Amino acid sequence: MIDLLSMLTTTLYEGVVLMNLTIENYKSGDEIKILELFVKSFNRELPLEFWKWRYEKDKEKYINLMWDEEILSGHYAVLPMCLVYNKNIMKTGFSMTTMTSPEYKKLGVFKTLAKEL
Numbered sequence: 001m002i003d004l005l006s007m008l009t010t011t012l013y014e015g016v017v018l019m020n021l022t023i024e025n026y027k028s029g030d031e032i033k034i035l036e037l038f039v040k041s042f043n044r045e046l047p048l049e050f051w052k053w054r055y056e057k058d059k060e061k062y063i064n065l066m067w068d069e070e071i072l073s074g075h076y077a078v079l080p081m082c083l084v085y086n087k088n089i090m091k092t093g094f095s096m097t098t099m100t101s102p103e104y105k106k107l108g109v110f111k112t113l114a115k116e117l
Helices: 031-042 048-056 109-116
Strands: 021-025 062-068 071-085 088-100
Touching (some): 031 088, 071 109
Antiparallel strands (some): 021 062, 062 071
């Protein structure tokens, strides 16, 4: 298994560029690529209206995206929430729509995105 943490820049294999991976925070407009990745990952569509309802209503959200140039290779999102445990309020997170493009599986995309979040 390739350690993605060590290859977030251009990687060469026998003189051929394999990928140029970067991690970026979500920005407005990324939804189209996110929905395309959803179809590739789960073989079904996620309506834009649902995505907006789920993510835009929360001001505090954490969404990391992994890009290979213009290709969205991975997505990891966490929405903060409060949990009551033994009468104590704890801030925790709810992981949402974690996805990796099939072409980038087994490269540690999820592990890297989660660690960087």
